[in-house]
Amino acid sequence: MIGKLKAGLIVGLIVFLLFCATPPQTPTPQPQMPEIKIGVLVPKTGEFSSAGLVMENAAKLAEKHAKEMGYNVKVIIYDCGDKPETTKTAFLSLVREGVTAIVGTYSSPQAMTAADTANESKVVFVASVASADLESKVKTGNKYVFRNAYNTSYWGILAIEFLEKTKAKSYYLIGYEPLKTFNLGMFSLIKNSTKAEFRGESWVKSPTVSPEDYKRVAQEVAKKDVEVIIVGDPGLGSVDFVREYRLAGGNATIYSVGGTLALPDILAKLNISGIAFQAAALEVKAKTNLTKKYFEDYRKYYGTEANNYAGILTYDAILIVTQAAARGGDLISNLERGTFIGAAGVYEFDENHQAKWGSEKLQGTIGIYREGKIQVVS
Amino acid sequence: MISLFFSALIYASLALCVLLSYRVAKVVNLSFGSIFTLGGYLSVFSLFITPIFGAWIGLLLHIGSKRMDASKATIFSLGIAIAIEEALRILFRVENILLDSRIFYFFGYKLVFEHFLASMISATFLILFLAFELKKPFSRLKLKVIEEDIENAELYGIDAEKARAIVLVISSAFFCSIGGLYLSGRVISPTIGWLYMIFSLFIATIANVFREKAYILLLPTSFGVCWLV
Missing domain, CATH: 3.40.50.2300 (Response regulator)
Structure with a gap:
């Protein structure tokens, strides 16, 4: 009897020790999570190359921050130039790289071409800067195109x-x-x-x-x-x-x-x-816990002030795709139904796949430079 | 109108550099754009170092491409342009640098002092070249023979290689200096010089149609193009 009790105590002790030794559950992504490859179309050359540089920097920063959050992300950057033809070529090259989704482009004609190419290649495209009429593409059946930037x-x-x-x-x-x-x-x-x-x-x-x-x-x-x-x-x-x-x-x-x-x-x-x-966001008016981090780290790593439209929205587009892809299942459904945190606010998409700018949690900011400092107008 | 005239002077002198490189050095020098940008970045430290760096790149281009034909030399100059651009990206990292400038009053007009200075240097450069063209018939003849056929020039005992080196060094130094002055007050990026090079190339191409009169007609062509566009 005592022997059985001893054996029971030892087994109980072992179970207790094993329980104590089990590492605590981390709330978000598992280390075994499959890699999320995100393509980024950046106008490194041509008329918009100055914006291209800030987009590239922001994309690299998004990759770094996403990894810090525990996501297994790889960002692949391609030059889309300043023309629709070069955008299409770069888009198809990213598709061949096996990316989960593609974000970026700059001008409206580039975004329209990228939207059509997304539909042909069945790869999700998130326009992060252009304001072209992408909603009409969605209305006519192209479900692969989203936009986290403002519309016109x-x-x-x-x-x-x-x-x-x-x-x-x-x-x-x-x-x-x-x-x-x-x-x-x-x-x-x-x-x-x-x-x-x-x-x-x-x-x-x-x-x-x-x-x-x-x-x-x-x-x-x-x-x-x-x-x-x-x-x-x-x-x-x-x-x-x-x-x-x-x-x-x-x-x-x-x-x-x-x-x-x-x-x-x-x-x-x-x-x-x-x-x-x-x-889209200003450092003096933080929208989420990522706002300050974006502006501070951008300054720290690139030695200059962060761009607060093309840069921050490209950064957010990468985080949106990362959060949606990490949920598993169909990426399009996840983007359509989910809520995503970015540096410029909390994103949701409407039925035309346009981010709900103007909603309570996602609003642009107007600033004015007066007497040597930036004042927030609204 | 006054700012149009000053701009035309600057573009005419830049177009003269493009034209000389094409006719004498037998190279469509695509590195001019990056040399112009380099001038802007160097002006952050000092304007006086801009011609030195420009001349050094011109010499590098001459040494690297002297045994090449025109098309290979042009591609080599593009390689230099890309190398300068990438070096600027690596060295300066930041994407936007706003260069300092001073305001200057000229007969009641408010102008950027550095732009005014660039116009005056351009005017001097054009006058000196035209004086060389008109007052030194023998030197002009030598230049003409080189422009027409380098091998013939060498048969006549003309040192075409020396002329090529001089043209590339002076034109590159000039582009770099004007870049340092003309980009003052502007936000610069490593690719900004391309705009100025393409515009100068455009003026040089039109002037080149007038063959022997090309150098003399550069300023009216530049003024006409600036006014039209």
Whole structure:
């Protein structure tokens, strides 16, 4: 009897020790999780190469952060240039690499081509920058395309919000020809939905055709009596335009779609008051626990301020696909039904696969550079 | 109008460099774009080092491509361009650098001082070259013989290789210096110089149609193109 009791005690002790020795369950992904390969289309060459560099940096940062979260992710970056044809070639090359999904591209024509190629190759594509009418692709049966960036309407909504918040009485539009599809869509919404008076529009030619065209437009616009100038170029040319506009004597408030003119170090060095801009997120207004991490780590690893549109949304697109793919099963259903945390907010997709920008947990930010610092307008 | 004239002066002098490289050195020098960008990055440290670095790259291009035919030399210059671009990416890492600039008043016009200086240097460069063209018939004849046929030039005892080296060194130094000045006040990236090179190439191509009169017609061509586009 005592022997049986002893044996029972020993077995019980062994079971107890084994129980204690079992490592605690980690809440999220298992180390054995299959690798999630994500392709990223980045315009490393061509007209949008300055944006391409920030997208590439952001993509590498997303891979690093996803790994830190325990996901087994591999990001493969391909140059998609600045044309639809080069985008298609790069897209198909990524498909051959066996990626789970592809994110990125920059201009609208590139995103439209990538959406069609996604449908042909049955690989999910998440547009992280372009505002082209991708919803119509989904409506006509292309279920492989999603967008975590703004659509054209949201770009317009933010500009209108700025005009209303500042009670502007008049505005002038400056388009950028290489981004004509995006600018025209945004301008049309602004013209139809604001009470402020429209005083005209001018277009800056592609710098490859005329590197000095911003001077002509800036000098022409400086003569106009207008309160707000809405600039549709997110690239380096917007800085040239602003400088030339002020040199020519223009004093209107400038509302930029963001990009280069939303970078704190550029604004500080330029030191021109009255430059407003939209951003998917700003460091001073954290949306999730990833916002601060994104801005801090970007500065730490790349030695410069993080881009708060093309960069942050490419970063978020990678995290969205990672979270959806890690849930297992059908990626499209996971994206359609899930909620995903990014640095710019909490993403959900509507029936047209468009991220619900303007919802409570996902809103763009408008900032303005005034008296040497960035102030949040909304 | 005044800024158009200053821009035309700069592009005319850059186009002169492109044209000389093509006609004398027998190379469509595609590294000019990156040399221009390099000038911008070097101006962060000092404007005075820009011609030295430019000249050094021009010499490198000459040494590396002197035994090559025109097409191979052009591809070699593209290789140099890519190497400079990548070096800038590695060394500077950051994607956007806004270069300092100073404001200058010229007859009531507000201008960027460095751009004004670039225009004045360009004007001097053009005047000096035209003076060389018009006042030194023997030197001009030597240049013409080299432009037409290098082998013939060597038969006449002209040192075509020396002329090639001089053209590549001076034109590269000039591109680098103008890049340092003209990119002031702008946000630069490693690829920004391509825009200026392509535009200069465009002006040089149009001027080249006028054969012997090409050098003299560079400024009107540049002014016309700048005004049209």
